[in-house]
Amino acid sequence: MMNKHLFSFIVSALCLIFSSGLMAQTTNWREVYKVKKKDTIYGIANQFGISIPDLVKANPEMAKEGYTLKKGDILYIPNVGEKPKASQTKQETQSSVVKVGIMLPLHNNDGDGLRMVEYYRGFLLAVDQLKQEGLSVDVKSWNVPQDADIRNILLQEGAKECNIIFGPLYTKQVSALSGFCKTYNIKLVIPFSIESSEVNSNSQIFQIYQPSARVLQTTAEIFVNRFKNFHPILIDCNDPSTAKGEFTKELRKQLDKNNIVYSLTNINSPSESFAKAFDRVRPNIVILNASSSPKLNEVFTKLDFLTSTNPNLKISMFGHTEWLMYEKYDIKNFKKYDVYIPSTYYYNPTSERFITFNKAYKSWFHTDMMQQYIPRFAITGFDHAEYFLRGYRKFGQNFIGSPAQSTYQPIQTPLHFGRIPGGGMINQNFQLIHYTDSKIETIVY
Structure with missing residues (x-):
């Protein structure tokens, strides 16, 4: 001794x-x-x-x-x-059963738990459908609340045997779960927003959340490319509480870089000076530096008066993702003003697939989905399960989430990934939801 x-x-x-x-x-x-x-x-x-x-x-x-x-x-x-034998075995052979772990706060103690329970329910609906198609799936779930030491969860039976783990919800739990999945050669899907750099060094990670700076730049670049023949008009909404000034700042940088002339005006400008910002020949595209419903409705009122006195003006609008929450109330104006909304998700509540899913959810769980959240968490869970389990069944450890590997058409949450050099996969999905007189179209990039 x-x-x-x-x-x-x-x-x-x-x-x-x-x-x-x-x-x-x-x-x-x-x-x-x-x-x-x-x-x-x-x-x-x-x-x-x-x-x-x-x-x-x-x-x-x-x-x-x-x-x-x-x-x-x-x-x-x-x-x-x-090397640990578990890791070698997973690399060398693929089981006919896809073993899935869910490590999220699955409880009814707070909003996080309620949202994740709904996500899990949608996940299970997808698993049931996949089993009916002949895919063998074994799902194990662990309740991982905010104050949990996830290392204790990783000691439990079944964690090492997973092929894919979905989680965690909280940034402080990412490092331990990332290391565990790297060691045991487990695919890790991080389904919601985090502030972690683990994806930069761990090839096993699929990070669905896209950092805000990346989204801002992508949105501005797509705007410039798609609307290069439009006359942009940036409207200051005098809303100090909004963070959307970051987007208009990035957009102006991209417009200047591409030598695109634009106009600036204010929501409180007199009607005559407001009208001068609009081009009489080219189509106009309006951008607000605020996303709130009251400010949006003020602008609609302003545009209604403008078009009543200038009926030949061509006007489109480029909105913010939050506007999807107002679709139920503002869809007539969305269609009237040819609105484009950038987003990484969208579902059409009148579509046959949404109606079918909604009925299945009610039948299984004897309750409605949460109404106040967009995206809908049950549909997110369903889409994630369909996408990753189908991909893993077909490609095993070679699944990287590229567009060429996916044949699943989502209800709400499209995904495709690109690899970070030396690291894992990050979601690159981006789309514009376009409202026209006759239809709502999704333009995928």
């Missing part, structure tokens, strides 16, 4: 060695271990055939002064030697 004082000295020395260099725990680990009552650091390292420095490097908190091993602690066991 190692002398207790000598062991304490070794740990203290390791703390000094690692404290200045350890900024983040390694994601190359083969096991998570829950500390038992009589465990020691030396014994754990010896049990897994690794050195104490390797163990401390994988668990930076151990390098902090005064650290004491406690029963119930969760430790990462680094993969410093032979």
